[in-house]
Amino acid sequence: MTDWIAAARAVGSDVAARHAEDVDRQARFPKESLAALKERKLLGILIPERDGGPGAGIADVVSVCHVLGQYCAATAMIYAMHQIQVSCIVRHGGDSSWHRAFAKRLVDEQLLLASATSEAGVGGDVRSSVCAVEEKGGRFSLAKQATVISYGADSDGILVTARRTPQSPASDQVIVVVPKSGASLEALQGWDTLGMRGTCSNGYHLKAEGEMAQVIPKSYADVSAQTMLPTSHLVWSALWLGIATDAVARARAFVRAEARKKPGVMPPGAVRLAEATSQLQLMKSNVVAALRRYEAALGSEDSLSALPFAIAMNSLKTASSQMAVQIVGQALLVAGLAAYRNDTPFSLGRHLRDAHSAALMVNNDRILANTAQLVLALRDDPELLA
Amino acid sequence: MSSSARDRVRTLLKTTGWLQTDIDTLGNDADLYVAGLTSHATVTLMLALEETFDVEFPDSLLRRRTFSSVDAIVEALAEIGVNTEAV
Known part of the structure; x- marks a missing residue:
């Protein structure tokens, strides 16, 4: 460790x-x-x-x-x-x-850095922007109706996507690093949700200004494909795996306590626990394999911007987000009412509510539609260890 | 006179709605992504190129850079065996 x-x-x-x-x-x-x-x-x-x-x-x-x-x-x-x-x-x-x-x-x-990629008026497509970087004498200003800036109020800086210039098409974006001193946030909507309640993902009207040097030199398309997308899907999948891991740990603790009470008698939840353990192994292997794949691609811009890589990272996200909910659901069945109650060491209500956010944050349907487009161009991959 | 691969690529880009800037105003080395080509449209562009030139892009060419300009596209077509001078 x-x-x-x-x-x-x-x-x-x-x-x-x-x-x-x-x-x-x-x-x-x-x-x-x-x-x-x-x-x-x-x-x-x-x-x-x-x-x-x-x-x-x-x-x-x-x-x-x-x-x-x-x-x-x-x-x-x-x-x-x-x-x-x-x-x-x-x-x-x-x-x-x-x-x-x-x-x-x-x-x-x-x-602590936050992110302002979502915007009103683009239909949830973070690869399109309405707002633009407006330059004047080496300085910039921008104003964004950000539908979500998670923990925006408690952050020390925000990375903001915007069109490169006011004349640029919606898809020609850059990303700008804005320390909190250069930003003003006016709250638009609050965050009273089913789960992931502590992320405080409020909406804000964001105004920012600063030096043009704060704009990341590379186009956001490349930053997104090579770094933001794969990193997001890896770190998210890892924490969803963490949720599932703790859910299975609680279910196991419950079954073990049952087994201790009646030695020699298989507790009723044990078989389902075995199933949940197997699913957890599958999810973990998927996360680790994707991590190794990213590490192997890191040295090469070509590998990072290649189609098979994008498809692999998209698939990691859609699969992990679904598995997290399935595994917590299994664990809930294993421990039964003890898990359903909110006042036991085996409670899984929060785990289940938090896990349900996974398929929604960057909606799986959007990611699958994107993957569907990409697989049209994908070539066969017949090797086990290529 | 038969048209060159470059002209056919330009025609393809003109007749589809993938760019937000008229291709006639862009040089062969102009960045098509700056002109509004999206990642989504890139795949459609690739499929249209495969159909037009009766070729298949190998995995190694399936990346953003391949489709970043008319010149880059023509270069990729040449790499996979298209006679890019005249067809």
């Missing part, structure tokens, strides 16, 4: 787990967990050594998300979304002195 995973485990069990119920009940930002993550310097781990960070890799971040997901899914989701933004800066800020200086701040000040 790396130090980061040990630290995440400590934050999860000592802090996140303790406040998870209250965060969920009140739909409030998990401030205690985030403070603990900052204290243990887990927010800046992706920053390379040349910019003062420890230079962790995607596998480390994916592992931390998996750990946190076992204690408080909202905390894990916030951490995951933050690291998606950090990845974009680390991988595409390039040698821009502005982005390198900001990366250093991410380590020194343990800044």
Whole structure:
């Protein structure tokens, strides 16, 4: 276990787990967990050594998300979304002195980054923007009706997508790093949801201004395909796996307690527990295989922007999001009423509600439609180990 | 006179609604993504090219860069055996 995973485990069990119920009940930002993550310097781990960070890799971040997901899914989701933004800066800020200086701040000040990709008027398509970067004398301004900025109010900076210029088509986007000092947020709608209540994914009218140097040099199409999309699907899948892992752990604890009461008699939930364990193994293998695939592609822009890779990452998301719900559902059946109740050590209500967000955040139907388009061009892959 | 592959690619881009800028105003090296080509339309463009030139793009060419300009498309077509001078 790396130090980061040990630290995440400590934050999860000592802090996140303790406040998870209250965060969920009140739909409030998990401030205690985030403070603990900052204290243990887990927010800046992706920053390379040349910019003062420890230079962790995607596998480390994916592992931390998996750990946190076992204690408080909202905390894990916030951490995951933050690291998606950090990845974009680390991988595409390039040698821009502005982005390198900001990366250093991410380590020194343990800044928390949010994302403003969704927008009113584009029908949920994050690869289209209405708002545009308006340049004047080396400075920019932009205004966005952001339908969702998760933990926007508690973040220290926001990555915002927008059209490259006011004349650009909707699909020609860039992504801009906006420290909180350069942004104003006017709340539009609140976040009273079934699950993932602690992410506080409110809608805002966002106004931002700053230097043109804050715009990430690469087009958002490339940033999205090569980094944002695969990283999102990996870190999300990992935390959903974390939810499922804890659900199965609770079900197992229930069955074991039953078995202890009547030695030699197979508890009624045991067979279903075996089934849930097998599903969990399948889900875990899928996440790990996709992680290895991403790591193998990392060195090559061509591999990262190739169709088979995009299809693999899309498929990881749609599969993991469905499996998380199935596995928690199985665990619920294993422990029965003890899991259905909200006041036992085996309660799974929050797990189930949180897991249901997975298919909706970037709706699976949208992703499947995108994959359907891509598979038209996909060639056969007849090898087992290519 | 038979048209070159370059002309046929330009005709294809003109007659479909994939670009938001008129192809006649764009050079052969102009970035088609800046002109409004979406990722979604790229796949449709690839299928139309396969139909027009009776070819199949191999996996190695299925990436964004292949379709980033008229020149890039023609270069890719040449790579998979299309006579790009005249057809």
